[in-house]
Amino acid sequence: MGGEDKGLLLWQGKRLIDHVIDRIAPQVCDLMISCNRNRQIYRALAPLTPADLRPGFQGPLAGLEAARTVLSGKYVLLVPCDTPQLPTDLAVRLHSILHTNLHAQVSYAHTGNAGQYLCALLRVSALHSLSPFLDSGERAVRKWYGQIGAIEVDFAADQAAFLNLNEISALTT
Numbered sequence: 001m002g003g004e005d006k007g008l009l010l011w012q013g014k015r016l017i018d019h020v021i022d023r024i025a026p027q028v029c030d031l032m033i034s035c036n037r038n039r040q041i042y043r044a045l046a047p048l049t050p051a052d053l054r055p056g057f058q059g060p061l062a063g064l065e066a067a068r069t070v071l072s073g074k075y076v077l078l079v080p081c082d083t084p085q086l087p088t089d090l091a092v093r094l095h096s097i098l099h100t101n102l103h104a105q106v107s108y109a110h111t112g113n114a115g116q117y118l119c120a121l122l123r124v125s126a127l128h129s130l131s132p133f134l135d136s137g138e139r140a141v142r143k144w145y146g147q148i149g150a151i152e153v154d155f156a157a158d159q160a161a162f163l164n165l166n167e168i169s170a171l172t173t
Helices: 016-027 039-045 060-067 090-100 124-135 141-148 156-162 168-172
Strands: 075-078 106-110 115-123 150-154
Touching (some): 016 090, 060 141, 090 106, 090 115, 090 150, 115 124, 115 141
Parallel strands (some): 106 150
Antiparallel strands (some): 106 115
């Protein structure tokens, strides 16, 4: 996105982060935004906005590592800011699978042709392994999920809900 802060870019007349909040806030008890810049703007949307513990732009797992410092529940729902049409039942569906699979530490959406690894529900207790994983130089979400035990949840019928806006040109459609 040319170095722009994706969450603050407009799509259909509204910031991407606002689209995501509208979809996710009704599904969770507390809203937290992990960001590595523009924290004051995001803090106005969600008081829980922890700063990354690692310098630079280390990716979504570094944001999750920072979030761990303020989490209080049993689960954390992870979603990206550039997926504005997320299902309104994402959390419920991910939880129903994770809750019944006690050995899995994370459930994530799968749209039939691809895993949506950043659309996931994680057990907070699994986050203890995140810092050592990042310390080893790893950043791949899928690889970490493979280490902690993940289960995919079928969202093939909802593929359009996982529209991911990664190009500036996509914002004008």
